[in-house]
Amino acid sequence: MGWHTLLAAACCLVLALAACFPAAAATHRLAVIVDTDIGDEFDDSWALAYLLASPHIEVKMVTTAAHDTVKRAHIVAKYLTAYNASHIPIGIGIQQDDTIGPLYPWAADFPLASYPGGVHTDGVAAAAALLNASPEPLVIVALAPFVNLAALAKRFPAAAGRVTLISAMGGSIHTCYDGKPGPCPEYNIAEDVSASQALFAQTWPVHLAPIDTSQSTIDGPLFRALVAANNTADHPMVTTLLSSYCFWSQYKVCGPAGMLCCHNSTEDLFDPTAVFMTITQSGLLPDTPGLALTPLTLRVSASGETLSDPSGKLVNTAIHWLPGGEAWFHAAFIDTLLDFTT
Numbered sequence: 375m376g377w378h379t380l381l382a383a384a385c386c387l388v389l390a391l392a393a394c395f396p397a398a399a400a401t402h403r404l405a406v407i408v409d410t411d412i413g414d415e416f417d418d419s420w421a422l423a424y425l426l427a428s429p430h431i432e433v434k435m436v437t438t439a440a441h442d443t444v445k446r447a448h449i450v451a452k453y454l455t456a457y458n459a460s461h462i463p464i465g466i467g468i469q470q471d472d473t474i475g476p477l478y479p480w481a482a483d484f485p486l487a488s489y490p491g492g493v494h495t496d497g498v499a500a501a502a503a504l505l506n507a508s509p510e511p512l513v514i515v516a517l518a519p520f521v522n523l524a525a526l527a528k529r530f531p532a533a534a535g536r537v538t539l540i541s542a543m544g545g546s547i548h549t550c551y552d553g554k555p556g557p558c559p560e561y562n563i564a565e566d567v568s569a570s571q572a573l574f575a576q577t578w579p580v581h582l583a584p585i586d587t588s589q590s591t592i593d594g595p596l597f598r599a600l601v602a603a604n605n606t607a608d609h610p611m612v613t614t615l616l617s618s619y620c621f622w623s624q625y626k627v628c629g630p631a632g633m634l635c636c637h638n639s640t641e642d643l644f645d646p647t648a649v650f651m652t653i654t655q656s657g658l659l660p661d662t663p664g665l666a667l668t669p670l671t672l673r674v675s676a677s678g679e680t681l682s683d684p685s686g687k688l689v690n691t692a693i694h695w696l697p698g699g700e701a702w703f704h705a706a707f708i709d710t711l712l713d714f715t716t
């Protein structure tokens with residue numbers, strides 16, 4: 375019995391879902407560009423793995439966004455190489471300063487210059503060239519402050535016009551962090567308000583996964599399935615993820631048993647929720663319980679709130695889970711990581 379079958383059976387049992395997973399094989403894949411600020415919070419690392427492991431997604435390029443985008447490119451290159459995906463080009467986004475999170479030393483010595491897929495020093499121009507040349511529609515999965523996307527719209531409007539969808543983590547509608555009442559300034563929106571306002575000024579369709587639905591963690595049997603796969607030959611993705619997660623969390627220990635926190639649960643899964651939204655809204659997984667997208671007209675305030683405004687931008691916003699949707703997401707996320715083989 376394979377991991378997929380095992381976990382599907384387990385999740386059916388644990389979560390009392392009527393049926394767990396559709397067939398993993400996909401006849402068509404959604405082509406995406408991923409824009410990420412990987413290296414700060416760990417959810418980008420989970421999200422990048424989820425995108426690469428999903429049979430429904432084809433990653434065409436990864437661009438790095440916000441603060442030190444060169445250092446982020448080292449992290450992306452190390453992950454893509456570990457996942458046997460080093461054919462995917464990397465675009466270095468707009469460098470703002472040398473700020474980077476705790477994951478960077480994990481990848482600091484990775485040789486960018488010899489990365490097989492190529493590293494573009496002007497990642498915004500590279501994304502524009504890809505958009506112009508692509509024979510298929512491209513979705514941008516936006517997991518970071520919108521610095522690069524605002525630059526894309528300003529510098530390359532024709533290419534920006536070819537974006538079929540921005541599928542983003544961002545915003546706060548009714549709920550703020552840790553269940554507090556919203557709206558409030560959410561990081562991806564508020565970090566660069568002018569960029570977010572520029573994003574909202576474009577005509578491109580936007581799907582948004584706000585804090586309302588995207589702050590959750592996984593622990594318990596599902597997370598233990600990941601830990602059980604750690605350091606096994608069949609699961610190099612899980613092994614890479616957990617080793618980098620433990621590095622990021624500085625090998626902190628939780629509880630009296632001396633367990634590493636990184637072997638106990640995920641951190642908040644903001645960005646993976648946006649990936650789940652991207653997959654389930656693609657039409658490639660009909661009849662999947664997931665996120666209910668509600669058309670809202672929103673504007674970005676000067677302080678970075680996403681406020682209802684009749685004259686604002688129409689944004690399909692994931693403010694509710696369908697019944698069973700969040701449990702389905704958690705199980706499908708873990709299962710996808712476990713099913714991945716290089």
Ligand SMILES: [Ca+2]
Pocket residue numbers: 410411412417418517518645
């Ligand atoms: Ca992010």
